[in-house]
Amino acid sequence: MTIKQRWQELMANQPLKRKLYEIIFGSDTPMGKMFDIVLMLCIALSILITIFDSIFVNPWIVGALVVMEYLLTLFFTFEYLARLYCSPRPRAYAFSFFGIIDLISILPMYLGWLLPGARFVIVLRSIRLIRVFRIFKLFSFLDEGYALLESLRQSFKKIFVFFLFVLIMVICLGTVMYMVEGGEPDTSFTDIPTSIYWAIVTMTTVGYGDITPVTPLGRFFAGLVMLLGYTIIAVPTGIVSSEMVKQSQRDVAKKYEKDRLNGEN
Amino acid sequence: MTIKQRWQELMANQPLKRKLYEIIFGSDTPMGKMFDIVLMLCIALSILITIFDSIFVNPWIVGALVVMEYLLTLFFTFEYLARLYCSPRPRAYAFSFFGIIDLISILPMYLGWLLPGARFVIVLRSIRLIRVFRIFKLFSFLDEGYALLESLRQSFKKIFVFFLFVLIMVICLGTVMYMVEGGEPDTSFTDIPTSIYWAIVTMTTVGYGDITPVTPLGRFFAGLVMLLGYTIIAVPTGIVSSEMVKQSQRDVAKKYEKDRLNGEN
Amino acid sequence: MTIKQRWQELMANQPLKRKLYEIIFGSDTPMGKMFDIVLMLCIALSILITIFDSIFVNPWIVGALVVMEYLLTLFFTFEYLARLYCSPRPRAYAFSFFGIIDLISILPMYLGWLLPGARFVIVLRSIRLIRVFRIFKLFSFLDEGYALLESLRQSFKKIFVFFLFVLIMVICLGTVMYMVEGGEPDTSFTDIPTSIYWAIVTMTTVGYGDITPVTPLGRFFAGLVMLLGYTIIAVPTGIVSSEMVKQSQRDVAKKYEKDRLNGEN
């Protein structure tokens, strides 16, 4: 008996479970689509509440926000339990990527009584927003996302090698800069980790300016690091671009091959 | 009766309207071209006046600038009314993209009596400068612009997916950073929106430096965010590049096909 | 009589002029190559002198540098006059790109007696360093440079359209930001040109941090501008990349066509 048959049998015997499954997991029926939209809005609202929670100090507003947050968490808890209940394979769901994210997004509120800082982990709920693509699937957005992921997956190895190279480089450059600038009075290059942090800030062209060289030699060296970073930014871009060009050519070749076969028959 | 026939009939009966239409909307006749150039210069002048208006405090200069601005607005008002008058379908013009921009660019001056800040909306006039391409159409600049827009339109879905991904990421990263750095005395990560703002500033490699991590853990984490931003900047570039390569190959294929057909005949 | 014949005739009659021409303009003979190398070193030395001149205050060092600079300028003056003398068409040389650069690079020293600031224009001499490629021509560096220029020339129109678009955008964004942040006490957005400057600094991801938004609305808006800048940086890169891919494919096609023709014969 295959998994699909087992699922259909399970569902046939339990009309409530089946109905719930269609609403919660599906997005093809009107009810399923509406549930998804309501869920997305609740997640977005809950993220906004967490964000605003860190701004306001007025106890009345904070109180209102906390109450709303509790209500939403209650809703998400029921949703999680319902998902566990109606899933044909509850254990598989519980250990799936989204199952874990769903659990993580309700736990912090309960853990909040024990660890005060844990509450902000709620923002990880935003990962659940990825589900929004399910609603938009009519528009083939999901396909585009997969094509993107495929390109990145194909170029993963090259990017990994590039990263190791960058890591070794920033460690070396940071240490050299520490030797050049570290001895100055009032220097901002106080130790090697700080200098490595500077090398990352500079190589990635972020350039905060909280740590900057002041000696002529340090500035000359920093200029070299910048020009280096400016050039090697071309490498990941080149990797991803060439991978995407390759993939789009593969798609064209497939379509061409299919047309040719149709023409021959 | 088609729209074109209706238009020709309308025009035949009203020589003045036709003449005006050719001058204001067209750019093929010498008069039409000259009108476009004068209009562009007036728009540029008006933008310069608005910009300089915010610098000077000397009442005489400000007065002179305001007078010039009123004269230009008067000219633009007449131009707008003339466009409405001579357009074969005034309503369609009034609700078209350029029709709305034309209205928006004259309204602020009149609304300026009611809302003092509204006057600076005049700078939106710069959007009207897009019309400059009409004059340059001889040089096929417009084609290049359309090719560019076509490439962007084709890759819109992929870029939208990428954006949603970046948005979710900066919300998560900002919150994590708030938890890491938020408790420090004199921290610049005062609340979650500020931290999300920091995450955007860092991921996009802008790096103002008004909000910077100070703890070792914060700096380590910031370094990761930078390297992440450095890599994912490759994604939109890859999308647009591969789309442009695809489009240029499509153009070459079309030309090749045409040549082949000509050769066979 | 063609130009070449006239040149050969001229040269045949004047052995000194011909010798000088080979040394100064040519780089095929050992003497010509050596002259080019010496010239490059003199130019590099003269640039270094100008740079160091702005650092030192010790009158002895400054005096020594000025004397060296005068000697070098004297040498460049003789070189310029020799070029005028031995060129077969002195007028054409004098008005050519390099002829004008050669003149500009010696004039400032003499004008320095009249305009004190003019002396630093000497640094424009660095443009003369482009000639260094003549010496390296054995290594086909020049071809690569031309291939690069050709790609840029082909994509010039698209980049121009892109620039006009960016220009209009930074004017609009700068003005909007002035309206959002301009009213704050102690704001750094003091006027519209400053705000436009901020928009350029932000869109190009330079991000000095001398002008930064402080209000929540301003920061939200600035975040949008950054994400916009992050995406549209993909456009010029995409243009140049696709142009280069196209050109390299054209080269491959040419080579393939040539091989095919050789095979048929």
Add this chain to the structure above:
Amino acid sequence: MTIKQRWQELMANQPLKRKLYEIIFGSDTPMGKMFDIVLMLCIALSILITIFDSIFVNPWIVGALVVMEYLLTLFFTFEYLARLYCSPRPRAYAFSFFGIIDLISILPMYLGWLLPGARFVIVLRSIRLIRVFRIFKLFSFLDEGYALLESLRQSFKKIFVFFLFVLIMVICLGTVMYMVEGGEPDTSFTDIPTSIYWAIVTMTTVGYGDITPVTPLGRFFAGLVMLLGYTIIAVPTGIVSSEMVKQSQRDVAKKYEKDRLNGEN
């Protein structure tokens, strides 16, 4: 007698040397793989020690770190001597890239008694981490690295020409900026090298903000420099991307040719 035969003969006579060679230089046997992993961990530990050494001031911790560092250096010294001993051609190893790196990474500790700053050169040990790819060679990471290097090597000439161009440009732009902003009181453009440093910081979009223009003309000019830098960042990216596209097409063509030949036979 070929080198390989000589090597096999040498090895056959000296079983200890052969065993050592397999462990130290090889990574195919279990012992060889384990040695490589232990070596990587020791290198990583030694880098971490050097980094932490610059942070702590507590004499007990510093003392413990120094002792650990000496032990590790002792281990690396033995490893270096063992490599020299068991290599079939010790001189070739000693002057190879990795041989020199291996020597450089143990020398600083001994030289540390003479030159206090030299100790931090130990961080150059991180270059030895490149060997980590040997362990991962099963996953074809090394191939990807070589493909990357090949692309960069192919585009080296174009990037070199681009660099010379950028260098000449930052010298010119820096000097012009010095002439524009240098005369201001409290300017940060104190001399030409500082201005060139500013031009590099701006062109590469790093943007520290330690040196910023304050005059309207200076800001206008800086805006131009930024837009220029924003555009020319497209050039190295375009070079590398097109080179990678070309290379991946060459690979596809090779595979296609091979398949065709197999089909014919």
